[in-house]
Amino acid sequence: MQNRLNFNFPTPIRFGAGVIDELPDHLLAQGLNHPLLVTDPVVSELEFFQDILNGLRSKNMTPEVHTEMHKNPIESDVLKGGDHYHRSGCDCIVGIGGGVALDVARAIVLRIHHHRPLFDYDDLIGGDQYVTEEVPYFVTVPTTAGTGSEVGRSAIISEDISKKKRILFAPKLMARQVFADPMLTMELPPFVTAATGMDALTHNMEAYLAKNYHPMCDGIALEGMALIAKSIEKATHHPDLEARSNMLLGSLMGAVAFQKGLGVVHSLAHPLSSLLDTHHGLANAVNLPYGMEFNYAGLESRFDKMAEFLGVVDADGARVVDFLFELNQRLELPTKLSEIGVRPEHIEELSNLAVADFAHPNNPKPVSWDDFHTLYQKAL
The missing domain is CATH 3.40.50.1970 (Rossmann fold)
Structure with missing residues (x-):
């Protein structure tokens, strides 16, 4: 390093x-x-x-x-x-x-x-x-x-x-x-390190799942996930040069990979920034487990591969969502939208903005207005 x-x-x-x-x-x-x-x-x-x-x-x-x-x-x-x-x-x-x-x-x-x-x-x-x-x-x-x-x-x-x-x-x-x-990046405060790091993780995960065929991006995204998963807690709570270097590389790799596309998580997150001025990384962090849960059925083999690179127990893709919730908690990030100022009356407008967003057409599954409304309600 x-x-x-x-x-x-x-x-x-x-x-x-x-x-x-x-x-x-x-x-x-x-x-x-x-x-x-x-x-x-x-x-x-x-x-x-x-x-x-x-x-x-x-x-x-x-x-x-x-x-x-x-x-x-x-x-x-x-x-x-x-x-x-x-x-x-x-x-x-x-x-x-x-x-x-x-x-x-x-x-x-x-x-x-x-x-x-x-x-x-x-x-x-x-x-x-x-x-x-x-x-x-x-x-x-x-x-x-x-x-x-x-x-x-x-x-x-x-x-x-x-x-x-x-x-x-x-x-x-x-x-x-x-x-x-x-x-x-060495002096970044813990919250910024955690929120931006989860943004980078979201880029890698969504790029890997995006529906377009791009095996080079897939390989980069998987290695980006591995670098971030093994370094984000250290970089947040006890930073050293190796952890900070891995996070910077993982971030670069996520941005290279997402030329393949993003997905439902970013379309959930963007309206939070537009409507409520929420930090983009934080918006992704909170929505990431819910978006991944939405995508799991039918993509089990892809989730198993992500689980392997994320270091999930037994490389079991079914445990990825729980891993993400637990990671947010270990990073001291919220796991519910209500914790970042979202109220029930926001849900309809957020859903309108989400369905019009540019990211979800590349999601591996179609996402309707009703899907967004349900996801926001679940995350609230």
Whole structure:
């Protein structure tokens, strides 16, 4: 875990403790010296972020910092970031943070030379056809082990008023370089570690079960599950470099794997963020056992394989749901929606949003409005 490694899958990934110190020379080698650093207001105040700034400045670079973003990012966050880039004459974008910061950074990358209304580029309405211009050089630096957005090609941004989630997607929005340094995750508090870790686990599990045929993604997802299952409790309660490294790798792998698709759990979780501003990882953590229970019948062999890689007793797929409930409890995460502010009167609107969500069409079983309503009631 002390080694610095290179992976290409297909994003070039520089992985290892301390690799963030290579960022200034990497940008200079591309002829770039005026980056816009996009991060959230919390990360911008942390010591390691100040170290990144100082490292850039020590090479006579002139970084700008953009931190205006909501917990669930909205269109105006992106537009303000694009204005900041142009106003300051920046020449590249570096996204630093968790999924929110990296989604905003990626959407800003799109915005710089694409001037149609932002949601004309929504992938679900064929908007990728309009992503025709060049984009700024883009680097990502993850500081959580959760979304895996650092290796992604899409950004989820909500409408300002309705909070409806939209997907901006294009292959050219993939980072040109990732610096995945587990040292940047060492100081994450237990709740954030647990919630983002369960997000990463959800990505791997849903990708493995998604109905599309993609054996490469299946293999990556299984190994991602194994890394997370053996490391998430240690990373949460007694973190060390090995556990943090495994979580960061498991997160990267989940994001690579879910190009195959996601499923019912994400469609249960997204409305909680839209309607109640729930942390996305927490929303996935609470809903994961219920979504897996919904999927079990008819997929027993797949659950047996997941059980093997998760370390479930006797590799028994029938025990996966109980394993997930118990894991949430050991991580001190809630297991009921009522514990995170959901009330009975929310269920109908949540069900409306869930059935309209983009994730569940890739679920291995069809999910109806009635199914979502039943699942929310059960999880309440």
